[in-house]
Amino acid sequence: MIAVGGGKTIDTAKAVAHNLSLPVIIAPTIASTDAPCSALSVIYTDEGVVDRYLFLPTNPNSVLVDTSVIANAPTRFLVSGMGDALSTWLEATSCQTKYANNFAGEKGSMTAYALAKLCFDTLLEFGYIAKVSNDANTVTPAFEKVVEANTLLSGLGFESGGIASCHAVHNGLTMLEPTHKYFHGEKVSIGVVTSLFLTDKPAEFIDEVYDFCESIGLPTTLAQVGLVDPSDEDLMKVATRACAEGETIYNELVPITPEAVFAAIKAADAYGKARQLV
Ligand SMILES: [Zn+2]
Known part of the structure; x- marks a missing residue:
């Protein structure tokens, strides 16, 4: 095959x-x-x-x-891949700290966590250059690095490190039909910014992640994944699905309830909107 x-x-x-x-x-x-x-x-x-x-x-x-094939595809695909890869280290490090299992049902190895961190660092350093390279359909060293981060580092990192809230929120978002025409990594990007508030990350780190997302055009507001003025009832559906039994969201260190996830989604969206107004 x-x-x-x-x-x-x-x-x-x-x-x-x-x-x-x-x-x-x-x-x-x-x-x-x-x-x-x-x-x-x-x-x-x-x-x-x-x-x-x-x-x-x-x-x-x-x-x-x-x-050279990837560079001739629309940039939105590469950017979406960066959204997926952006979650890898955040989720792996939650699993590492909590001694949660990876996809093989074991604790992650040092190698897995180190590759997840390399993935994150590569995106933040080379992501924007890679995006611009893709806009010009050109393969640059930065583009090569980001394709490796999206494909290999993120793949090894999530599978051998484990996942947590970013992908659980993504899964919750798929409950709402308007999100279906958006790519996996675009919805994971909303999971990433939600996780920042859910897990109480330092303000400086939150701004660093938003800066990066905005620089390459990854969604940081719900409207950017098709949810313009969603009702609280709809967002509770997302939060409740994210907290389904057996979901990876329980790999986070913080206490998890649908109410906490609902609040984090609202906060992430409000923060994204507030930054767009500045
Ligand atoms: Zn993914």
């Missing part, structure tokens, strides 16, 4: 190859998610809501990335 395409194609090919007991080669044409390297397919309902994670016995046999 050979998968040529983006996250949905890749996750589908990995699952089908597993069911047919075939080896699978992944050739991403965009760097929009960390799906290429992982031993995991996310299964959605026909309505576009995240249903469950399908755990596969092995990682793909081979992953081939041609950055």
Whole structure:
């Protein structure tokens, strides 16, 4: 089985190859998610809501990335991949501190946490240059680094380090239909800014993350993922789904309730909007 395409194609090919007991080669044409390297397919309902994670016995046999192909794809895909990758270290470090399990059901290794941190640092240092390179359909060293961060570092980091609230909030957002036309990493970006308030990060760090998101065009407000003036009732649906039994949000150190998640979503959105007015 050979998968040529983006996250949905890749996750589908990995699952089908597993069911047919075939080896699978992944050739991403965009760097929009960390799906290429992982031993995991996310299964959605026909309505576009995240249903469950399908755990596969092995990682793909081979992953081939041609950055000249990726550079000719629309920049929005690369930026979305940075949103997905931005969550990796935040979530892995929560798992590390809490001694929570990774996707193999074990505690993460030093290597996993170090790669997750390298992923985060690479994005903050080279993300903007990579975005501009993609705008010009040009492969630069910064572009190569960010494609590696989005694909390899984020993939190894999330799978071997573990995930927490950013992806749980993403899963919650899929409950609301208007978010469906937005990419995975764009919704994860809302999960990232929500996690900053949920886990009570220092103000300076919050600003650093917002600065980065704004510089490359990652969503920091709900309106930017299709939710213009959502009702409190709808946001409680998101928060409640994020806190579903068995969700990775419980890998955070703070006490988790739907009310706390609801408050963090509202705070992150308000902060994003306030910064846009300045
Ligand atoms: Zn993801």
